[in-house]
Amino acid sequence: MAHAHHDHADHGHDDHAHGPDKGIMRWIKTTNHKDLGTLYLFFSFTMFFIGGLMSLVIRAELFHPGLQFVDPELFNQMTTMHALVMIFGGVMPGFVGLANWMVPMMIGCSDLALPRVNNWGFWLLPFAFTMLISTLFLPGGAPAGGWTMYPPLVLQTGDAFPLLIFAVHLMGISSITGAINVVVTILNMRAPGMSLLKMPLFVWTWLITAYLLIAVMPVLAGAVTMLLTDKYFHTSFFSAAGGGDPVMFQHIFWFFGHPEVYIMILPAFGIVSTIIPTFARKTLFGYDSMVYATASIAFLSFIVWAHHMFTVGMPLAAELFFMFATMLIAVPTGVKVCNWMATMWRGSMTFETPMLFAIAFVFLFTIGGFSGVMLALTPVDFQYQDTYFVVAHFHYVLVPGAVFSIIAAVYYWIPKWTGRMYSESAGKWHFWLSAIFINLTFFPQHFAGLAGMQRRVPDYAVQFTDMNVLSTVGAFGFFLAQFIFIFNMLGSCYGWFGRQRNLPDRVWEGAKGFEWIVPSPAPYHTFEDQYPLPDAELSVHHDAKH
Amino acid sequence: MANHAAAPAHSDNPRYFVPAPSAWPFMLTIALVAIVYGFGAFLEERAIPTQPLIIGGFVLAISVIYLWFRGIARESEGGMYSAQVDRTYRWGMSWFIFSEVMFFAAFFGALFYARELSLPWLAGIGAKESTNVFLWPGFENVWPSNGPAALGGSFKTIPAFDVPLVNTIILLTSGVTITMAHHALKEGKRTACILWMWATVALGAGFLFFQAEEYIHAYTELNLTLGSGIYGSTFFMLTGFHGMHVTLGTIMLAVITMRLMKGHFKPDSHFGFEGVAWYWHFVDVVWLGLFIVVYWL
Ligand code: HEM
Ligand SMILES: [Cu+2]
Numbered sequence: 001m002a003h004a005h006h007d008h009a010d011h012g013h014d015d016h017a018h019g020p021d022k023g024i025m026r027w028i029k030t031t032n033h034k035d036l037g038t039l040y041l042f043f044s045f046t047m048f049f050i051g052g053l054m055s056l057v058i059r060a061e062l063f064h065p066g067l068q069f070v071d072p073e074l075f076n077q078m079t080t081m082h083a084l085v086m087i088f089g090g091v092m093p094g095f096v097g098l099a100n101w102m103v104p105m106m107i108g109c110s111d112l113a114l115p116r117v118n119n120w121g122f123w124l125l126p127f128a129f130t131m132l133i134s135t136l137f138l139p140g141g142a143p144a145g146g147w148t149m150y151p152p153l154v155l156q157t158g159d160a161f162p163l164l165i166f167a168v169h170l171m172g173i174s175s176i177t178g179a180i181n182v183v184v185t186i187l188n189m190r191a192p193g194m195s196l197l198k199m200p201l202f203v204w205t206w207l208i209t210a211y212l213l214i215a216v217m218p219v220l221a222g223a224v225t226m227l228l229t230d231k232y233f234h235t236s237f238f239s240a241a242g243g244g245d246p247v248m249f250q251h252i253f254w255f256f257g258h259p260e261v262y263i264m265i266l267p268a269f270g271i272v273s274t275i276i277p278t279f280a281r282k283t284l285f286g287y288d289s290m291v292y293a294t295a296s297i298a299f300l301s302f303i304v305w306a307h308h309m310f311t312v313g314m315p316l317a318a319e320l321f322f323m324f325a326t327m328l329i330a331v332p333t334g335v336k337v338c339n340w341m342a343t344m345w346r347g348s349m350t351f352e353t354p355m356l357f358a359i360a361f362v363f364l365f366t367i368g369g370f371s372g373v374m375l376a377l378t379p380v381d382f383q384y385q386d387t388y389f390v391v392a393h394f395h396y397v398l399v400p401g402a403v404f405s406i407i408a409a410v411y412y413w414i415p416k417w418t419g420r421m422y423s424e425s426a427g428k429w430h431f432w433l434s435a436i437f438i439n440l441t442f443f444p445q446h447f448a449g450l451a452g453m454q455r456r457v458p459d460y461a462v463q464f465t466d467m468n469v470l471s472t473v474g475a476f477g478f479f480l481a482q483f484i485f486i487f488n489m490l491g492s493c494y495g496w497f498g499r500q501r502n503l504p505d506r507v508w509e510g511a512k513g514f515e516w517i518v519p520s521p522a523p524y525h526t527f528e529d530q531y532p533l534p535d536a537e538l539s540v541h542h543d544a545k546h
Numbered sequence: 547m548a549n550h551a552a553a554p555a556h557s558d559n560p561r562y563f564v565p566a567p568s569a570w571p572f573m574l575t576i577a578l579v580a581i582v583y584g585f586g587a588f589l590e591e592r593a594i595p596t597q598p599l600i601i602g603g604f605v606l607a608i609s610v611i612y613l614w615f616r617g618i619a620r621e622s623e624g625g626m627y628s629a630q631v632d633r634t635y636r637w638g639m640s641w642f643i644f645s646e647v648m649f650f651a652a653f654f655g656a657l658f659y660a661r662e663l664s665l666p667w668l669a670g671i672g673a674k675e676s677t678n679v680f681l682w683p684g685f686e687n688v689w690p691s692n693g694p695a696a697l698g699g700s701f702k703t704i705p706a707f708d709v710p711l712v713n714t715i716i717l718l719t720s721g722v723t724i725t726m727a728h729h730a731l732k733e734g735k736r737t738a739c740i741l742w743m744w745a746t747v748a749l750g751a752g753f754l755f756f757q758a759e760e761y762i763h764a765y766t767e768l769n770l771t772l773g774s775g776i777y778g779s780t781f782f783m784l785t786g787f788h789g790m791h792v793t794l795g796t797i798m799l800a801v802i803t804m805r806l807m808k809g810h811f812k813p814d815s816h817f818g819f820e821g822v823a824w825y826w827h828f829v830d831v832v833w834l835g836l837f838i839v840v841y842w843l
Contacts, residue, residue, distance in 0.1 A: 021567050029567035111564045113634040116614075120571030127579045162586030170578065176645050184637040188630060189562065218645045222652025229783065232589050234773035236697055237656055237783075240681075243693030243776035244656075245664035252652055315673050528561050 020524060028123075031115035032524065033100045034417075036122050040097025041410070043125055045486070047089030048403075050133065052479050054082040059441075059475040062468050065460050075458035076144035077136065083147035087264065088171045089129050091398065094406040095267040096121075096178045099206050101417065103182060105515040106200045108191030110528040113184040114177075121177040128170035135160035146456060148253060149224065151238040151246050155231050165228045172217045179213035182206055191514070193532040197291065200513055200539045201284065204291050205270030208298045212259045212266075215302075220256040223249060247312055254305035262301045265365075265397060266294060268405030269336060272358045275412050276340055277539065279355035280347030281510040286339040287540040293332035293339075300329045310378050311385045319378045326376035333369055337362060352508070353427030357408035360400060360435050368396030371446065386456075389449025395442045400435070407434075410489060412508075419501035419521035420492040426484050433481035440474030512537045563626050570614045577607035615801070622818065623810055632817055639821045643828050646791070650832055653787065657780040657839060661689055665776070668694055692775025701778070702768040704760055706841035713756050714837050717792075720749035721830045724799075724823050734813045736806065743803040746826070750796035757789050784840055791829045798822045 020026045020035065027039060057078045061069050070078070100118070104111055112118045135142040140158015143149070149164070157164065186207045190199070199207075227249070229235040236242025238249045269290075277284045284290065306314060306322040314322075340362050349355070371393040375381050384390060415421050444467035449455075453464045460468065491497045503520040514533055518526050584599025621627065669687035670678025678685060682694035690703050704710060727742035761782075764770040772782045802822045805811065811819050 026567070028572050029569050031565050031567055110562050114638060116565055116568050116571055117638075119568065120574060123572050123575045124578070127575055131579065131583060159587075159590040159592055162589045163583070166582035166586055170582070173578075176642075180638055180641045180645070183641055184634050187637055188633050214641055214645045215648050218649035219652045219655075222649055222656075226652075226656065226779075226783070229772065229779070234698070234771070235779035235783065236693060236773075236775050237660075237779050239693075239697075240664070240668060240677075241693050241695035241775075242697040242779070243660060243665050243668065243691045244779065245659070245667075248656060248659045248664060251659065252655060255655075313674075525564075 031119055033104050033111045036118050037097045037101030039122050040093050040100055044090050044094035044097055047085050051082050051085035051090055054078045055475060056479060058082065059472040061458050063472040065462050065465055067459060072458045073141060073144060077142040079456050080143050080145065080147055091264045091402050092175065093125055098409050099182050103185055103203055103206060105522065105526060106203050106513055107186065107189065107194060108514040108527045108530055108533060109189035110525060112181045113188055114181050117177050118181050121174045124170045124174040128167045131163050132167040135163050151227060151230065151249050154227065161231060165224045168224045169221055172221045175213050175217045179210035182210040191530050191533055198538060198540060201273035201290055202270035205266040205294055208294050209263050209266045212263050212298055216256040216259045219252060223252040250309050250312060254308045258305040259301045262297060264402045268402050271405040271409045272340060272361050275354050275358040275408055276343050278508050278510040279352060280344045280349050282343055282347040283541055285342035289335055290339055293335040296332045297329060300325060304329060307376055310381045323376055323378045327373060330369060330373050337366055353424060353431055354408045354412035356431045357404045361404045364396055364400030368393055368401055371396065384449065386454060387449035388445040388453045388455055391455050392442050392445035392449055400438050407485065414489055414492050415503050415507040416515055416520050416522055418492040419503055420495060420499040421503060422488045422492050426488045430481060430484040434478060437474045437477035437481060441471050441478055444470045512539050563631050570610050574607060574610045577603045577610060619805060619810060635817045635821060639824055643824060653784050660776045660780060665691055690777040692777055698771055698774035698778060699769060701770040701774045703770060704764060709756050709760050710837055710841045713753050716749050716753045717830050717833050720746045721827060724826055728823060731811060731816060731819060732813050740803060740806050743799065743806060747796060747799045747803060750792060750799060753792055781840060784836055788832055788836055795826050795829050798825065
């Protein structure tokens, strides 16, 4: 009986402090993965909010052709900062927060392997982003050369420039320490008997994500360091006059950048692979193939980077190589989509909010995958490069992809974290409004892009007006709809709306795994004494043999 | 030291050691932010007191790092680390070194790109002929190069089979001495271990000395500077970051040696020692790469 194990509340042992500190010091000094997970998530949603406001400035300006609200400089600062804030402040910390909370709970260990380093990794972020966002108020304004930081343009940034570089360095340290923590935890601290191929998929996808992070964040650090020395220390890495090449920056940046986009989607795959079986009441179809697909995506992600650079003037052989390699990625991605569908096939499905978001993920992420394959075709990309079609592509994979998965995960696990159920009807409202408005925002951008509308420009030809009106309406609607979510979740955190702590351990009756055999809310410390996962809780059944 | 061998290698507590809440990481963050904010303002010559920020940041960072590592040493010597914690440090250090490898890879990649792609292209080889014809007529692809605009003026390079060769021998020897120290530690010969370690530290310091000499020589006599086009950029960036790693490694070696003198580490449990040794070997291997592709080829 598993329940016999988990109840630590009553026995006294004093090898380390047991309860949390009080007040603000609890959060500053904490070494507890649950506290840090909470901090990461609050931080992530704060950044989503700030980045969201920036996107509204962009969309307001693009509501009509001509210049109405902001000058072009500020517009470019907004596009640049929006991307940096959303990618490095919203999506990545969101996933790290989920890993903090769930990886130890899913593999049945007491905490992440290096708890103090974990604290460090978190606290770097609020400072890095305060520094970055404060550049909006400096002479010359915030960075405005695009989140991709291409030289020579980015070297024209004003006082903000070194702060941009150092903010990226600090975020890099944060990501690397966080990733090392996750890898080491997974490799070293699994419950007895949990072999690699018995791990929940969220753990698997995070293992591979963390590997990617450790491999490419240092490369980004190197790239921006070269920008810094080019600007202040007379080096000429990215200047042809000295024998360097601005395009070299693009190669190094995208060697980081493409794995980075998978860093933002692999954990999402893990979340969806966790939620769909629960509400389809079937075990995940094709567990092993999911693992192999994830691994092959990670491998391929290192050899496709130049698909971001098809129009830069590469040798023909490179254009061809990167085209075919990119198209190959669609294969393991397709395997995953088929596995999710097969998992739902003839399942006894119910449609609670997390499941709705997970299903929407499968649909809408796939649309982003399709536009990705279109972009992968070199001759075709010559038309699409730097148009709104690209914007539509990556927003489909990032918003109804990565962001929907984070939202789904929060709905799915918040009852476990807080012990209080969220409001299902508010959840449904939130889902439908989000799903409708996000498509209203980004679907028209495909057409605008195919018709030739440039990205990163504050004005456009009148022929694109209709699509942009739709897009702006959608963006405001989506932003507003998120408040339903925020209040719904805060309600569970703080017990608003008369919500009680009255949930069983297994909040969703179809859910399996370590996290569902501890009380809801999960105690401050779980699994300090490790024990094997009961067979019934395995999320995978390998065929026959075992 | 026999009495150390007798003590249990690891704590008997089967529970994983989760440290108590700690303010160190937060303070380290403050320190780093002060440093980079001050440095950023300094680079842009902004009218804020940059020196106090930078110096204060460094003082705070060094104090925190000292306290943090002292804390780890105490926890370790206090037997709080189980075999599982030991494995954590092993994995953690391995992945950290992997991240460092990738950091260097970015700069090695830049060197490769410049020599194999951008310089030939600028010289009109391959598909980029028009670049040469219209933008940089007459430019030829020879290495070393400071580019078609000959940035920084003509310069000389440092021959490989001179001081760099000496430095190679120094670092390789230090790889041997640290291994000797490790064997001595495992056999419980503490004094021998400490002597080998000081030898390693001395070799590290010697390397740094020659490296500094070489830089001075380059700047004052060879006109080879960071501004010497792509050659100067890659040369100083690669050797400079490597030199910073050697500096850090030498400090780490010295710290470990002093801990040995205080009686820390046991013949069968001394990951602090091994971690530093791994790091040192890593620095060594990077140097071999540098010697071959930066100085020699
Ligand atoms: C089947 C899989 C995918 C393929 C074949 C693919 C292909 C591409 C291509 C060829 C481009 C460059 C377009 C251009 O600039 O002309 C691109 C851009 C982009 N993709 Fe994807 N992609 C895929 C999946 C993803 C995923 C999963 C994400 C993130 C979660 C993502 C995020 C992005 C981003 C952010 C950009 C634009 C970066 C920028 O220029 O600012 N893609 N994709
Ligand atoms: Cu890509």
